Amino acid sequence: MSYIETLHKNSKGWITKAQIKNSEYTQWHYKYKNLLELNFADENIYISMNTFFKPSRRIECIKELKANFIDLDIYNTKFTKEQIIMNLEENYFNRSIPRPNIIVDSGRGLYLIWLINSVPGQALPLWKAVEEYLYKELKEFGADRKALDAARILRVPESINSKSNSKVKVIDHYEYTYDLREIQNNFLPELKPKEKKKGRPKKVIFVHRERSLYYARIQDLIKLCELRKYDLKGHRELILFLYRYYLCVFTEDAEKALNDTLELNNEFIYPLKEKEAITATKSAETCYFSKDKQYKYKNETLIELLEITEDEQRVMTTIISKSEYKRRDRIYQKNKYNEKLKKDGKMSKKEELKLTREKIKNLRLEGFKNKEIMQMLGISSTTTFERHISYLKKNGFL
Structure with a gap:
C-alpha cells in the first residue's frame, strides 16, 4: 500500500481505479482514504496518477497534477529491462532527464514516475511540455506515445498483469519530490518557436x-x-x-x-x-x-x-x-492603479469618498452643524455636501 500513499497521500480530488476483466473495462472513482480500503491484489488493476475535481476521467476535469510518467514498452525494443535500466542510470538520469522517483516493473515493460509537488489543472500545458520532452528522450527505449495523457491510468504494484502472468512491482524508489518548474528549468531546452509554411508571411x-x-x-x-x-x-x-x-x-x-x-x-x-x-x-x-x-x-x-x-x-x-476583453482590461488597470496608490501610501478616490462620508456621519452624530462640518472637512460646494448627506440617509447611516 506504500505505493498508493506515496503517490496520493495528500490528494484532494477523485482518483480513478480501473480493471480489465474478461476483456471488459470498468472504472470507479474514489477519494484517497476510501482508495486505501480497496484490494489491489487482482488481475489488471490500474489507478490514475493525477486526480479529478469530479468523478470523470477527462483532462478538463483534472484537479491536481501529481506526477509525470513514461510507459516503456520494452517488448518493442531490442533491449532487456536490465539493459535499459543500466543505460538510463549511466547516461540519462540527472543528465538529460531527472531521476525517476519510482520505477515499476509492469510485467512486459517499465513505468518511470516523477513525483511533483501538486499543481492545479491550469498547469496542464506545462505538464504536457515536460511529458513530451521525457517521451522524446526515452523514445528509443520503447516510450509509448499513446501514454502521455494526464488522465492516464497505470498498473498498480501488487496487481497481476494477465498478459505476462506476473506481479507488478516497484523495483526502485528515490525519495524526492520535484517542482514542475524545476524540471522545466533544469532539463527542458528553451521552447523553440516554429514558423509557418513557406509562401506565407513569417509568424x-x-x-x-x-x-x-x-x-x-x-x-x-x-x-x-x-x-x-x-x-x-x-x-x-x-x-x-x-x-x-x-x-x-x-x-x-x-x-x-x-x-x-x-x-x-x-x-x-x-x-x-x-x-x-x-x-x-x-x-x-x-x-x-x-x-x-x-x-x-x-x-x-x-x-x-x-x-x-x-x-x-x-x-x-x-x-x-x-468588448469583454476591454472590460477585463479596465478592471485590471484599475486594480493595478489602486495597488500603486496603496504602495505609495495613498488612497483611491473611492476610499477617499468613503472616508469623507464616515467623517460626516461621525461629526453629525457629535452634534456639529452642516456649515461647521463643511468648514472642518474643507468642503466648499454645498451641492457636493448635500449629495453626501443624501447618500448617508438613503443607506441608513443617518
Whole structure:
C-alpha cells in the first residue's frame, strides 16, 4: 500500500481505479482514504496518477497534477529491462532527464514516475511540455506515445498483469519530490518557436502557448455546457466537433479524444446517437491527421456560431469578445492603479469618498452643524455636501 500513499497521500480530488476483466473495462472513482480500503491484489488493476475535481476521467476535469510518467514498452525494443535500466542510470538520469522517483516493473515493460509537488489543472500545458520532452528522450527505449495523457491510468504494484502472468512491482524508489518548474528549468531546452509554411508571411508560433490555448478552449466549451445545464440543442454537433478536434491536438491521442467526446455527448440532456456523434465529428480527426488545415476559429466566429451571451463570456477564459476583453482590461488597470496608490501610501478616490462620508456621519452624530462640518472637512460646494448627506440617509447611516 506504500505505493498508493506515496503517490496520493495528500490528494484532494477523485482518483480513478480501473480493471480489465474478461476483456471488459470498468472504472470507479474514489477519494484517497476510501482508495486505501480497496484490494489491489487482482488481475489488471490500474489507478490514475493525477486526480479529478469530479468523478470523470477527462483532462478538463483534472484537479491536481501529481506526477509525470513514461510507459516503456520494452517488448518493442531490442533491449532487456536490465539493459535499459543500466543505460538510463549511466547516461540519462540527472543528465538529460531527472531521476525517476519510482520505477515499476509492469510485467512486459517499465513505468518511470516523477513525483511533483501538486499543481492545479491550469498547469496542464506545462505538464504536457515536460511529458513530451521525457517521451522524446526515452523514445528509443520503447516510450509509448499513446501514454502521455494526464488522465492516464497505470498498473498498480501488487496487481497481476494477465498478459505476462506476473506481479507488478516497484523495483526502485528515490525519495524526492520535484517542482514542475524545476524540471522545466533544469532539463527542458528553451521552447523553440516554429514558423509557418513557406509562401506565407513569417509568424512565430510558440508551441507552449499554442498548447495552452487549446486547453483553454476545451475548458471554455465545458464551461458553456455547464452554464446551459447541458441543454445544447442546436449546438451539439459543433460543440462535439470542436471538443474532439481540440482534444486531438492537445493530447495527440485520437482514440482517447473520441472516447471523451462520446462521454461528453452522453452528458447532454438530448444526446446524439453514438453513430451520429461519431459521423458529425469525424472531420475533426481527419483534419488533425492531415496537418494541412487547422480549425482556428476566431473568437467572434465562435461567439456567433454558439450564440454565447455577454454574461456567459464573463466566465470564459479565451472565447470572449473585444468588448469583454476591454472590460477585463479596465478592471485590471484599475486594480493595478489602486495597488500603486496603496504602495505609495495613498488612497483611491473611492476610499477617499468613503472616508469623507464616515467623517460626516461621525461629526453629525457629535452634534456639529452642516456649515461647521463643511468648514472642518474643507468642503466648499454645498451641492457636493448635500449629495453626501443624501447618500448617508438613503443607506441608513443617518
